[in-house]
Amino acid sequence: MEYRLQLMNTSQYIKQVIHKKKDKRWFNYTELFAWELEDFDLLVLADGSMYGYEKVARTIINIDPALEAEDINPWDYTTLWARYIRLNASSWIMKMRDYPREMIKAVNVAWSGTLCGAEQRGNDDINFRTNIIDPGTYFDNITVPRNLGLFS
Numbered sequence: 001m002e003y004r005l006q007l008m009n010t011s012q013y014i015k016q017v018i019h020k021k022k023d024k025r026w027f028n029y030t031e032l033f034a035w036e037l038e039d040f041d042l043l044v045l046a047d048g049s050m051y052g053y054e055k056v057a058r059t060i061i062n063i064d065p066a067l068e069a070e071d072i073n074p075w076d077y078t079t080l081w082a083r084y085i086r087l088n089a090s091s092w093i094m095k096m097r098d099y100p101r102e103m104i105k106a107v108n109v110a111w112s113g114t115l116c117g118a119e120q121r122g123n124d125d126i127n128f129r130t131n132i133i134d135p136g137t138y139f140d141n142i143t144v145p146r147n148l149g150l151f152s
Helices: 002-022 053-063 065-069
Strands: 033-038 041-045 077-096 102-120 128-133 142-147
Touching (some): 053 077
Antiparallel strands (some): 041 077, 077 102, 128 142
């Protein structure tokens, strides 16, 4: 039964794509997905309690205590950051391009918490580059190290 439902959904999606291509409406789409928020209030905070490797690492370990056993070396990361986020909205809908049903549909949304991010350093021989920025007259050139990992 579930497999037949997947085939029906796939068939319906393909029919919609073919129909839109015939009507030349296919080329008007650029986004893969879209969020629709109504009556929303978004608060994003960053302060001294969330700045610096030790503080961000402590925040990450507070969120996931299992990481405390891991040996997390600050030099393994080029970026560590944390922000407190609060979102209130009367409705939140997420739609995928050309898909008839909403992926997420929520009413009276209230989210709050800490969002953390970490960018792991790549292989220095392959991914690490330096860029030189020339800001122009009266200023010296600036050398900026970049960690350019492969996307696959």
